[in-house]
Amino acid sequence: MTTLIDMPTRLLGVSVAYGLALAVLLSPVVVLLYRRRVSAWMNRPAAGQPPRAPEPVVEPVAESPHLASLPLTWRALSLGAAATPAPSAAGVQRRRVLRRILLGWCVGGLANAALMTALLLQAFPEHASANLAWTGGLTFSLPVLANALFLSDFRVRTRVGLFLAGAVGLYLLLGLRGDLAVSLFQGFVLLPVGLLLLLSLRFWRGVAPLVMPIALAAGWLAVAAVELARQAFGAGPEQVWPWRLGGLLLGGWLGVALLRWVQAGYERRRLSDQEIFFDAWWLLYVLVQTVILVLMRRDAFFYLALLGWPLGIALRRGLWALMPLPAPAGGPRHLLLLRVFDDSGRAHRLLEQLEQHWRSLGSVRMIAGRDLALRNLSPADLAAFVSGRLKQRFVGDRSGQSLGQRLQALSDTPDPDGRYRLEHFWCHADAWQPVMRALAAQSQVVLMDLRGFTPQRQGCLIELQHLARTAAHRRVVLLAQDEAQQQALRQLFGAQESTDSPWALVALDAAGADQGQRLFDLLAEPLPAAGPAVPAQGHLRG
Secondary structure: OOOHHHHHHHHHHHHHHHHHHHHHHHHHHHHHHHHHEEEHHHHHOOOOOOOOOOOOOOOOOOOOOOOOOOEEEEEEEEEOOOOOOOOOOHHHHHHHHHHHHHHHOEEEEEEHHHHHHHHHHOOOOOOOOOOOOOHHHHHHHHHHHHHHHHHHOOOOOHHHHHHHHHHHHHHHHHHHOOHHHHHHHHHHHHHHHHHHHHHOOOOHOOHHHHHHHHHHHHHHHHOOOHHHHHHHOOOOOOOOOHHHHHHHHHHHHHHHHHHHHHHHHHHHHOOOOOHHHHHHHHHHHHHHHHHHHHHHOOOHHHHHHHHHHHHHHHHHHHHHHHHHHHHOOOOOOOEEEEEOOOOHHHHHHHHHHHHHHHHHHHOOEEOOOHHHHOOOOHHHHHHHHHOOOOHEEOOOOOOOOHHHHHHHEEEEEEEEOOOOOOEEEEOOOOOHHHHHHHHHHHOOEEEEEEOOOOOOHHHEEEEHHHHHHOOOOOOOEEEOOOOOHHHHHHHHOOOEEEEOOOOOEEEEOOOOHHHHHHHHHHOOOOOOOOOOOOOOOOOOOO
């Protein structure tokens, strides 16, 4: 009986450790190679003619993209000095979506905590008591708290403080209950929370959950092949390397097939990017807690702990099905994000804030770039990269989709968690302008990050010129680093100020820790009552 238990436990435990190590080590390598590859394709012209937008396009941009006289007015604001607005329909929708997400994940996590507590009582009948039930329940619930705080919109310091307070309080409480309680804390709290923190770091968050199926499959088959060689053929340490390599390659191939299955679910909107991240982490947690529990009692009965993962998913999805969300007032509002392409990290932080706040109202759309490659890596992108078909992901490439096909694939339907998609378009050097014009025509709100802008940034000048011609009566927010840059941009563009203009030039320097919330309020602010379609008196000048 011991052998029957040891074999699958060793296979599971060693393969999970092996797969996790592969995912942790491979993810930064994949990111670097991926960014290098997309940068090379971005700098090349498209094969054939550049794509054309299906909608009527305004007059072509002048060859020399100077900001000629264009009718435009704007408001100059400091985001830190902006008054807190009254509760709006957009804010109500965002809180409704967040509550639904949190409730779904908490119910699924607490179901796993209840299952593990029941198995803990079964594992230690000699200690079975109300005290052990409370100990197990609190221990297995703390990762649920970590998940909920990670998803919440509290400030980072508040979230960290709340979790540390809960963890320290639980550890002190468990310390009074003996060595078993402390061991439970170390194995079932510190380890999963450490994995969550690791996977949430910049180089792992967008990549590790997608690399995980490949790494786990490769790790499991590599370990299984070595065990088969030892048990069936009596292979020694020097003879198992071909078996390990063969298992690794076969497992990698199966892992890519799993990744394609995830990709299919994502493209059919059966999965969200948030679910992929947290389900990958929760799967690791369930695998680790199962191995620990089986090793503690050496009884195959405790493989029942594996049910915690599908049980949590089923309850979460069932709860979401019982809590349908109304559409945002006025329908989804899609936001176009334009920016200065650089590697400063500003765009990455801005996109995180938009993901947290805006995606309850509509999608965030953008032209992809290497500066946001860590957040733009979708299952389809990674599958195309590992299979050597990344070029097909570029709009206008002969082997890929046309601009019209990509635009038709956009949807107003949110993901199962109620959030809208982050939609990115990879473009060749000579194909980005038609994509920008088409996205601008389909977006209700435009956010343009001008931090790092100089007059030599020809792409930003082309985008501003197009927006001034076509979006004068839509919500357009231009971001400046501070009031000094704001003043410099005002002098450069010479736009006339108006308190009721839908355009705003915003200085971010004094926004503080709630910058994301203030920016969301500004972007979601209702437009002033529409007057006659007469060009505003003002101009941009170059």
